[in-house]
Amino acid sequence: MRDAIYNLGLSRLKELVSFMLLQNCHALHERTMREIMVCVKQSYDVDSLKVDRSSGLISTLGSPKKMNDFDRNALEEGIRIREKAGGKVIAVSVGPESVKEVLKEALAIGADTALYVSGGVPADIDSRGVAHILSKVYSLLADVDLVIMGEGSVDHYSSQVGPRVAESLGLPALTYARSVEVSDTKVTAERDMEGGLYVTECPLPAVVTVVQEINQPRLPTLRSILGASKKEIRQLSLSELGIESANVNPLVTTEEIHSPKNERKKLVLDGSKPEEASSRLVSELKKEGVL
Amino acid sequence: MSEFSVICFAESKSQLLELASYASKLSQGGPAQVIAILPAGTQAASEAEELFSYGATKVNVLETDCVTKAHADCLANHLSILAGPSQPLILLSSTKFGKEVGARLAQKLDAPLATECRALNLTEEGVVVERMVFSGNGISKERLLRLPAVVAIQPGAFTPERKNAVAGSVSSSKLECASKLITKEIKPKGTGSVKLENAERIVAIGRGLQKKEDLAIINELAGSIGAAVGCSRPVAADLGWLPDDRWIGLSGHKVSPKLYIAIGISGQVQHIAGMRDSKVVVAINKDSGAPIAQNSDYLVVGDLYVIVPALTKAIRTGGSGA
Ligand SMILES: Cc1cc2nc3c(=O)[nH]c(=O)nc-3n(C[C@H](O)[C@H](O)[C@H](O)COP(=O)(O)OP(=O)(O)OC[C@H]3O[C@@H](n4cnc5c(N)ncnc54)[C@H](O)[C@@H]3O)c2cc1C
Numbered sequence: 001m002r003d004a005i006y007n008l009g010l011s012r013l014k015e016l017v018s019f020m021l022l023q024n025c026h027a028l029h030e031r032t033m034r035e036i037m038v039c040v041k042q043s044y045d046v047d048s049l050k051v052d053r054s055s056g057l058i059s060t061l062g063s064p065k066k067m068n069d070f071d072r073n074a075l076e077e078g079i080r081i082r083e084k085a086g087g088k089v090i091a092v093s094v095g096p097e098s099v100k101e102v103l104k105e106a107l108a109i110g111a112d113t114a115l116y117v118s119g120g121v122p123a124d125i126d127s128r129g130v131a132h133i134l135s136k137v138y139s140l141l142a143d144v145d146l147v148i149m150g151e152g153s154v155d156h157y158s159s160q161v162g163p164r165v166a167e168s169l170g171l172p173a174l175t176y177a178r179s180v181e182v183s184d185t186k187v188t189a190e191r192d193m194e195g196g197l198y199v200t201e202c203p204l205p206a207v208v209t210v211v212q213e214i215n216q217p218r219l220p221t222l223r224s225i226l227g228a229s230k231k232e233i234r235q236l237s238l239s240e241l242g243i244e245s246a247n248v249n250p251l252v253t254t255e256e257i258h259s260p261k262n263e264r265k266k267l268v269l270d271g272s273k274p275e276e277a278s279s280r281l282v283s284e285l286k287k288e289g290v291l
Numbered sequence: 292m293s294e295f296s297v298i299c300f301a302e303s304k305s306q307l308l309e310l311a312s313y314a315s316k317l318s319q320g321g322p323a324q325v326i327a328i329l330p331a332g333t334q335a336a337s338e339a340e341e342l343f344s345y346g347a348t349k350v351n352v353l354e355t356d357c358v359t360k361a362h363a364d365c366l367a368n369h370l371s372i373l374a375g376p377s378q379p380l381i382l383l384s385s386t387k388f389g390k391e392v393g394a395r396l397a398q399k400l401d402a403p404l405a406t407e408c409r410a411l412n413l414t415e416e417g418v419v420v421e422r423m424v425f426s427g428n429g430i431s432k433e434r435l436l437r438l439p440a441v442v443a444i445q446p447g448a449f450t451p452e453r454k455n456a457v458a459g460s461v462s463s464s465k466l467e468c469a470s471k472l473i474t475k476e477i478k479p480k481g482t483g484s485v486k487l488e489n490a491e492r493i494v495a496i497g498r499g500l501q502k503k504e505d506l507a508i509i510n511e512l513a514g515s516i517g518a519a520v521g522c523s524r525p526v527a528a529d530l531g532w533l534p535d536d537r538w539i540g541l542s543g544h545k546v547s548p549k550l551y552i553a554i555g556i557s558g559q560v561q562h563i564a565g566m567r568d569s570k571v572v573v574a575i576n577k578d579s580g581a582p583i584a585q586n587s588d589y590l591v592v593g594d595l596y597v598i599v600p601a602l603t604k605a606i607r608t609g610g611s612g613a
Pocket residue numbers: 038039040041042044060068070071074092093094095125126127128130148149150151152153155156157158159160161162252253254257433434
């Protein structure tokens with residue numbers, strides 16, 4: 001039985017590979033053509049979480065999800081590069097079946113095709129596992145010149161998936177990009193680091209992670225939403241990607257999440273009498289020992 | 292947990308002191324060594340001495356331009372060689388560069404990594420960290436299941452403690468940059484004078500300010516109490532009125548001053564994420580319903596253009612008339 005499933009996976013994999021090879025030949029004829037893999041995460045909507053009043057613990061069970069804000073910028077940048085340099089934008093997501101929703105949105109915004117990895121992905125997968133899966137997808141696609149991600153995700157914000165993918169594929173990474181310029185063989189970015197704006201280049205293929213200031217993401221139009229329904233969303237399982245569970249079982253687990261303590265006094269001073277409010281405030285702050 | 296060593300790396304000496312000090316507290320009583328990797332500089336010799344008095348047992352002075360150019364691939368490779376088969380705990384500072392080095396290093400070592408940590412404990416079952424999640428709406432406790440492990444700690448999360456200096460060994464190494472990146476130029480961003488993480492008082496301004504020139508009244512208030520000036524993300528990132536190193540929040544600096552005065556800042560969760568640990572929070576906002584109301588000790592409801600000058604005056608005159 002297990003063999004049967006394995007064989008089934010293998011035949012789908014072969015089919016996929018030949019499909020990709022076809023595209024590859026096409027790419028050889030037109031060298032400007034490049035595939036841009038944009039990674040989009042379905043994050044929790046951080047403003048609608050449920051907190052248990054008595055314990056202060058946060059539960060994600062049934063919480064609404066949405067496209068990670070930074071990935072809108074990543075997608076926008078991918079589309080802009082395609083508009084200038086040609087190629088295809090492939091939106092990729094890892095997670096439960098529901099990630100299809102963010103891919104539909106990505107297609108409506110302007111991605112050409114979409115792919116998600118779902119079957120067999122542990123519910124408590126960590127960033128290492130996600131990076132492993134995305135690296136395998138990159139290798140399978142075989143013609144990706146650029147991988148674009150966000151600087152982090154709004155829920156877990158670990159900022160590690162981009163550089164992990166780069167490391168696992170032996171690719172250079174331009175992180176925290178505030179602007180990106182792509183030519184035939186290389187990519188140049190202005191990296192927004194604490195110490196300044198670093199103008200850095202590297203050869204393609206490469207990984208780029210973007211900050212929010214890089215662009216203003218476009219919104220889908222009615223036409224693009226209708227057009228998107230015709231676009232393809234592929235699904236792959238871990239076994240189809242040849243991924244072993246040891247590489248995706250978590251090495252980091254979350255024990256609990258509680259909402260931060262809020263012990264603020266919340267005193268309101270009426271500012272319509274500015275002098276009075278100010279001197280009252282000054283004397284309070286002196287009592288607190290902070291002035 | 293049994294015998295293991297801690298390797299610390301940070302771009303700046305002050306961050307490295309925090310890490311070494313933190314590491315030495317973790318391994319108290321144990322035989323573990325604390326190895327600090329110090330980027331070479333003119334002060335390296337005295338900085339190494341200082342590291343010993345904050346808990347380091349070995350200092351390796353590293354000569355490389357990977358750090359100044361922010362080339363993480365090459366540096367991560369070097370650190371992975373230093374880590375060798377010894378399965379250490381590696382502590383980095385959770386700056387943008389630190390997180391990137393950490394991710395590459397963890398990938399190389401097939402190790403767990405936790406970034407943006409505010410606390411770290413060693414337990415029988417592993418390394419347990421505390422970090423911010425959900426854009427600051429939650430604090431999570433996460434367990435790293437095996438060593439080697441990489442942990443990036445928020446700068447300023449821990450105040451280094453001086454110990455009796457124990458003389459340690461100093462070695463030096465040189466790393467030729469073999470990165471695939473070529474950095475052509477580093478454009479300085481204007482930087483403020485005081486580091487926000489170290490400021491005792493911070494006056495922070497948001498989009499309630501109408502034009503850049505009006506920063507004058509903010510600077511005056513800050514001057515009257517010896518405060519550093521910070522801001523919300525849009526003031527730096529979109530408007531460019533203050534340099535980038537002034538913005539506080541989830542994607543900016545995490546600060547914990549004694550006094551934080553938020554002026555014309557609505558108090559969205561991403562901003563709160565950067566200043567939640569402040570001791571006393573004052574807000575000045577014309578909207579009593581702004582979310583900052585829930586996150587402040589004192590909210591003065593009014594027009595900042597009226598309140599700020601009045602407050603500056605009250606401070607200068609010593610608040611008499613209270
Ligand atoms: C409540 C909760 C608890 C969690 N606990 C842990 C934990 O303890 N340890 C842990 O490692 N992870 C944990 N995660 C899972 C975490 O969301 C995943 O590791 C994850 O998908 C990677 O996200 P990140 O925040 O690390 O990504 P980052 O590195 O911050 O994201 C950077 C970029 O990577 C890309 N990316 C990230 N994830 C995906 C994805 N799934 N699909 C496509 N692209 C992606 C996006 O382009 C994103 O902009 C938890 C998540 C939640 C919400």
